[in-house]
Amino acid sequence: MIRYLFIITGISWLLLLAGCKEKSPEQQAVARVGNEEIRFADFLYDFTVFPQYRGTLTLREARLQHLNQMADRALLYLAAEEDGLENTPEIQSRLRYIEHKEVLKRLYQKEVLDKIPVSEEEAWEEYKRSSIRVKLRHLFAPSREEAEIYYRRLQSGESFEKLARETFLDSALANSGGDLGFVSISDLDPFLADSVYNLRIGQISHPLKSSFGYHIMRVEDVQQSVFLSREYFTEHKEDFTNTLKTRRARVKSAEYLAEKLKGKSVTIKTAVLRELLDFSKGYINLRRQETPLPAPRVTDLELENITGNAGELLDRALVEFNGERWRVGEFLHKLQEMPPLHRPSISTESALARHLIDMVRDELLLREAYRQGVQNDRELRETLGRWRKQLLADEFKKRIYWVDYQQEDPEKWQARKTLYQDLKNRTLVSIDTTLLFHDVTGTQLQQKIPALPAVIREYYVW
Incomplete structure (x- = not known):
């Protein structure tokens, strides 16, 4: 049986959502999957950060396609709930891991980032810096010791091209001598940005630590935009503020760690x-x-x-x-x-x-x-709720589509397939197209948007 997606607009949607008039558009449900709601704010975040559409589509087509995929994910979550998947030791372990990581992030936000002041003038300077693009060449090593070896070899006269062929599995980087082309300073890993910003053309950095490992950078060229817009700055001021906070947090977090871990060995x-x-x-x-x-x-x-x-x-x-x-x-x-x-x-x-x-x-x-008591923070609990649904949906999807699970327990696999199909047949899925497109004009909806490469959707992927 085909599961139909009901498109609800105008008056019928108002009747369906009676009693929700006090909610802002961002907090209203842009879709319902059974008893599950997908708020417009959640859709917009998901659509922006984790685009799921493929091919060159109009904005209207892309939003509809993405929301359909979010609805499918919600249906998988409901199936996982009925299956009791959350009660298995494996899933409980993963949920604990996610909670611990998110609690640590919230502690970092509370004790470090929230205590770093950034003035408007400083944010403006960060905006000016973001207008700089540098042409970079780099080498990578997973450890400082290996990076130091590469650095010494460069200092002794060996070329980036030669070392890149030893360093990179990626053929493009190996064959180009680690050439990254022009990149914006603001797009670099925060742990690299300051050091790269201070390099002169032709200068080679000492090994720099990033979230991936260690890098040796050489600046080949520099470009800077001469057009700076106050309007653009005002619109993106929070982004520049957060970027600056992230860089300053390296010092602040070191101070916090020194205080909290004092005397511990x-x-x-x-x-x-x-x-x-x-x-x-x-x-x-x-x-x-x-x-x-x-x-x-x-x-x-x-x-x-x-x-x-x-x-x-x-x-x-x-x-x-x-x-x-x-x-x-x-x-x-x-x-x-x-x-x-x-x-x-x-x-x-x-x-x-x-x-x-x-x-x-x-x-x-x-x-x-x-x-x-950081674990009781309201925003944190909401974040954990979203990760819980994401994890359960992903894990249930594996258990009905991956051959390994079918071979491991054919009877359980078939029971889950049947449960999911039954749920699809009896669950009403509805979307509000008026709300889905309320923040864009008709002209914008017809504009083509470029195809995007596949992205790693989840930070927590098992």
């Missing part, structure tokens, strides 16, 4: 760490550890093989802090709980040691956050 058992590294090298793809592209450093299968064959090594203490200890087995379990893209590189001793220290730091900060 971490001891890494170096011999055990080395033994774990040596043992793991027989099970992981070391070459994949070197790519800056979004790819898991350690896959689920690799972790299973390491854990299943490590024997007595699992019971040995790997790190100690404040009278507590994590054994190797506990550490590997923590890695298994992480989304693959969050897992650390375990190609070098220093990289893994730094990650262990970061994990202990996050554990201590998490306890501080719960002590403060």
